[in-house]
Amino acid sequence: MIKSEEYDVLVIGGGISGAEASINLANQGFKVLIVEKDLSVGGKMIHLSKVFPTLDCSACITTPKISQTARHPNITIYTYSQVNDIEKKSEHNFQAIVTRYPRYVKEEDCTGCQICEEKCPVVVNDQYQYDLVGRKAVYVPFSIANPRVAAIDIENCSFCGACEKACPSEAIDFSQEKIDIQINVKSVVIATGFRLFDPLLIPRYGFGKYKNVITAMQMERQLVPTRPFNHVLRPKDGKMPDKIAYVLCAGSRDETIGNPICSQVCCMYSVKQAQLLMGALPLADITIYYLNIRSFGKGFNEFYQQAKDMGVNFIKGKIGKITETDNGNLLLRYEDIIEGVVKEAKHDLVVLSVGILANQGISSMFKDTLELDPFNYIKQSDELANPAKTTIRGVYVAGTASGPMDIPDSILSAGAASAEIAGYLRLRR
Amino acid sequence: MGKTIDIIKQKRKVSESVKQNIKDFNAMKKKILATMEIEHKSIPQIAEELQLPLDVVTYHLMTLQKFGFIEVSELDDMDEYYFYNLKK
Numbered sequence: 423m424i425k426s427e428e429y430d431v432l433v434i435g436g437g438i439s440g441a442e443a444s445i446n447l448a449n450q451g452f453k454v455l456i457v458e459k460d461l462s463v464g465g466k467m468i469h470l471s472k473v474f475p476t477l478d479c480s481a482c483i484t485t486p487k488i489s490q491t492a493r494h495p496n497i498t499i500y501t502y503s504q505v506n507d508i509e510k511k512s513e514h515n516f517q518a519i520v521t522r523y524p525r526y527v528k529e530e531d532c533t534g535c536q537i538c539e540e541k542c543p544v545v546v547n548d549q550y551q552y553d554l555v556g557r558k559a560v561y562v563p564f565s566i567a568n569p570r571v572a573a574i575d576i577e578n579c580s581f582c583g584a585c586e587k588a589c590p591s592e593a594i595d596f597s598q599e600k601i602d603i604q605i606n607v608k609s610v611v612i613a614t615g616f617r618l619f620d621p622l623l624i625p626r627y628g629f630g631k632y633k634n635v636i637t638a639m640q641m642e643r644q645l646v647p648t649r650p651f652n653h654v655l656r657p658k659d660g661k662m663p664d665k666i667a668y669v670l671c672a673g674s675r676d677e678t679i680g681n682p683i684c685s686q687v688c689c690m691y692s693v694k695q696a697q698l699l700m701g702a703l704p705l706a707d708i709t710i711y712y713l714n715i716r717s718f719g720k721g722f723n724e725f726y727q728q729a730k731d732m733g734v735n736f737i738k739g740k741i742g743k744i745t746e747t748d749n750g751n752l753l754l755r756y757e758d759i760i761e762g763v764v765k766e767a768k769h770d771l772v773v774l775s776v777g778i779l780a781n782q783g784i785s786s787m788f789k790d791t792l793e794l795d796p797f798n799y800i801k802q803s804d805e806l807a808n809p810a811k812t813t814i815r816g817v818y819v820a821g822t823a824s825g826p827m828d829i830p831d832s833i834l835s836a837g838a839a840s841a842e843i844a845g846y847l848r849l850r851r
Numbered sequence: 852m853g854k855t856i857d858i859i860k861q862k863r864k865v866s867e868s869v870k871q872n873i874k875d876f877n878a879m880k881k882k883i884l885a886t887m888e889i890e891h892k893s894i895p896q897i898a899e900e901l902q903l904p905l906d907v908v909t910y911h912l913m914t915l916q917k918f919g920f921i922e923v924s925e926l927d928d929m930d931e932y933y934f935y936n937l938k939k
Contacts, residue, residue, distance in 0.1 A: 526859075544869060545876045545914060556876075556914035559869075580865050580873060583856035596859035633906040651913050652923045652933060659905040660894035660912070661931050705930075750905070 424519075425603045429455040429498070431843060432518060432607040434505050434787070437465020438484060438829060439821025439836040440613035441491045446840035448496035452847060455605060456491065456499045457520055462567035463499060464488050465615055469550065469564070471645035473829055474694040475725035481566055481646070488568045501569065505605075509789040510814060514608040514847070518787075524598035526574035527560075531593035534562050534570035538585035538594065546578045552640045554650040554657060560585045560594075565648050609816050609843050612800055613836065616778040616822040619673025619681065627672065627774055628744040633658035634752055635744060635772045638668075638691060645698050654702050656771050658750040663771035666699060667754055668692045668710040669741050674777030675713065683797055685777035686826040689716045692775045693726055696734045709735040709769070711756060719828065739765070744772055778826050790814050799825045810839035818843050879911045884920060884937060891924040891936035 431447050433440045436458030444454045456463065468488065470480035491497055500522055508518040538560045548557035550564045559578045562570060572593070574585070586594040618639060621629035629635045634656050644654045656663050670692060674685040689712065696708045715736070717723040730736065739756040742764070747753050751770045758765050780798035785791075793801040793813040800819040803811045810818040820839035821832035886897050898908040912935060915921045924934035 540918075543873050543877070546872065554913070555910065555917050576859075576863070577866075578869055578872075579859075580869050581856060581860050581863065583854060586854055586856050594855065596855040650917070652916065655909075655933075657906060657909060659898075660909045660933065662926075662933075 425601070426606065427455070427603055428606045429453045430607065430847060431455070431609045431611060432457065432505065432508075432516070432605060433611045433613055434784075435465070435613035435615055435821075435823070436460075436463030436488075436491070436499060436501070437613060437615045437821065438467045438487070439615070439823075439832045439839075440465070440611070441487050442833050442836035443611050443613060443820045443840045443843075444491055444497050445487070445494065446837060447843060448494045450844055452496065452844070454497045455520075455607070456497060457503050457505050458499065458501045459504050461502050461525070461563045461571075461573050462569070463491065463501060464566075464568060467829060468566060469639075469643065469646070471642055471698060472694060474690045475719075475721040477694065477697070485566055485568070492568050499569075502573065505787050507789060508610060508787050508817075510816065514816065514849075516607045516610055516816065518605045518607070518610075520603045520605050522601045522603065524576075524600055525571065526576060526594065526596050526598050527572045528593045528595050529569055529571050531591045532571040532589075533591055533593075534572065535590065536562055536572070537588050537590060538572055541584040541588040543582060543584065544578055544580050546575065548650070551643050551650040552637065554640060554643065608847055609818065611818050611820055611839055611843065612784060612812070612823045613820040613839075614781045614784050614823045616826065617781050619679075619685075619776040619779055621672055621774045621776055623679050624672065626743045627669065627741070627772075628746065628752070629774060632744065632746045632750075632752060632772075634663075634746075634750050634770065635774065638688070638695065638773055638775045641695055641699075641773045642691075645695065645702065654699065656750060661750075661770070662703060664703065664706045665769045666703075666706055666708045666771045666773065667752075667767070667769040668696065668708070668773045668775055669744075669754075670710065670712040670775045672774040672776050673779075681777060681779060681797070683826065684716060686716070687828050688775040688777060690719070690722055690725065690828070692773070693717075693729045693734070695773070696729050697732060700732050700734070707735065708733075709737055709767070711737050711739045711741055711754070713738070713740060713759075719830075778822065781823065784823065788814065788817070792817065795825070797825070799823065808842055809835065810842045816846060818846075876911070879907075880915060880920070883908065883911055883915060887921070887935065887937050891934035893927060893932040893934050895932060 430452035468484045542558035544559035545556040547553040717726040738759040820836040
């Protein structure tokens with residue numbers, strides 16, 4: 423028989439928006455369930471180096487909030503789980519099925535000691551380091567993961583049993599199976615975040631073909647203390663780069679790849695990375711190729727000016743093609759928009775400032791019709807007065823699930839969502 | 852509690868790609884570590900010695916560093932490449 427649980431609010435997604443909305447609601451006495459599809463909560467923000475424009479440590483902001491979420495008596499978190507079949511039975515009465523996938527590790531027993539990792543013979547790409555290095559088939563996702571508990575990648579497991587033999591707390595459990603739980607809640611928050619544009623869809627940029635063409639998220643990982651390499655290095659040959667190019671609007675503002683809108687964050691995260699790189703590689707030349715610099719937020723324009731003052735080179739140019747030349751260096755053919763001529767420039771590392779896209783499959787979680795906007799983000803039914811409202815009464819949206827936005831705006835959006843939900847739930851009390 | 856590995860073994864078989872992957876990584880690990888037995892080496896030096904693509908050596912060397920087999924030594928005279936040696 424299927425197990426049944428009751429909460430006031432179901433929060434789908436355990437990133438920064440989901441955590442913010444959950445804490446706000448839990449502090450008001452509401453019982454919250456967070457369902458996160460990944461092995462850890464923290465979303466994308468927990469993997470970033472610094473935030474713009476303050477250059478505060480991203481993990482230092484995320485981890486206390488995530489930790490507060492995990493320890494809150496009114497919050498339950500299910501990681502590595504998915505929500506399906508959300509059905510509105512009546513007002514303040516939603517039913518859903520949450521599927522908890524097996525980690526093959528008992529969460530309550532694992533101490534995160536990583537002895538199992540040492541014993542595991544299998545090495546596959548580490549998705550949390552964006553494939554720049556390998557990881558074991560049994561692994562703690564990343565050092566500041568929450569919960570800091572191992573999981574077994576069963577598709578890549580060799581079933582040698584070494585992890586089970588080595589585990590000092592007998593936490594490995596290959597008998598685990600997926601469990602479906604019926605959830606009854608009064609309201610739902612969609613905080614499912616975004617996905618990054620896949621630059622393989624623009625073959626002329628050479629991503630995947632040329633190893634020294636990387637994404638901004640791969641550069642982000644190179645800039646954090648838990649970096650995949652010992653320094654900022656080229657993935658092709660481990661050389662310290664000294665002429666780095668950023669290509670802005672890679673997968674944004676481009677009708678040809680189906681994403682005509684601005685991703686809102688790429689200009690500023692590129693400017694941020696350029697500043698951080700000037701600290702990590704003081705002798706490096708950094709050039710940012712842009713269409714327009716959109717420095718619209720508080721302190722953004724000053725941040726952009728600061729990068730210019732530090733020596734970052736800005737070229738208003740559209741990249742036509744990237745080709746590899748000698749020693750893994752890259753030749754960028756671009757249109758200089760100011761001069762109106764086609765030029766070429768050599769760089770030894772190219773970073774694609776990839777855009778953000780709507781996550782897919784959110785509306786199919788609902789049995790009722792959850793409307794999307796033309797860009798597949800969750801449609802806000804009353805964007806100005808009640809920005810968290812969706813087309814289903816009682817279902818709210820927080821953060822980038824409703825459209826591209828930066829971290830402060832995501833947190834504000836989550837605050838708005840929690841306030842609207844609290845109002846909705848109090849109608850019943 | 853008995854070993855649960857036998858339970859999963861009855862349900863699933865190890866894929867050929869996983870078996871091959873283990874063989875490939877172990878072979879690469881042995882080769883790369885062997886190049887550094889006498890003195891520290893840079894990635895291009897290892898790639899040349901083993902006649903392997905640079906990116907393949909970089910990936911495996913960085914993975915071995917992550918797993919604690921290798922440590923960073925010093926930068927070369929041109930400030931371009933790091934040398935790596937076996938972890939003592």
